[in-house]
Amino acid sequence: MSSRLFVAFALAAAASVAASPAFAWVQYNAAKYQAATPSCKDNPGYAWKGRVSGETDNDWATGMIPLSFIGCFPTKQACDAWRLRTTSFFTGRIVQNSCDPRPAQ
Structure with missing residues (x-):
């Protein structure tokens, strides 16, 4: 699954909880940051793959x-x-x- 698609999926799943201004801020910044991250698909010669995942606080309600x-x-x-x-x-x-390290392609 492409990195952009994975982030979009995670954000869509999170949207199933009530949307809030905090969620909109997280969603906007995460999408902006992912767009600036070098994709593996567009850079097949890059030798290193980074992965970071976890949870961030939306707000007290959600x-x-x-x-x-x-x-x-x-x-x-x-x-x-x-x-x-x-x-x-x-x-x-x-x-x-x-x-x-990425496997040789």
């Missing part, structure tokens, strides 16, 4: 929103820098936070 980001990078250093910035989206538990 609870936590699941989020997931995936991107591909030319170096481990670029992947780690992205991964560290990406974790700032999560106010709840972080389920996955990794940069791994």
Whole structure:
């Protein structure tokens, strides 16, 4: 599943809880951030794949929103820098936070 599709799916699932101004803020910023993340599909030669997923607080009424980001990078250093910035989206538990080599294609 492409990274953009996965984020869209996670955000759509979260929308099943009541929409709120906080949710709209999270949704807008997550989509903007994912659009700026190098996609694996568009960069087949990039050797590193980063994954960060977890939960962020929506507001007191609707609870936590699941989020997931995936991107591909030319170096481990670029992947780690992205991964560290990406974790700032999560106010709840972080389920996955990794940069791994991509298999040769």
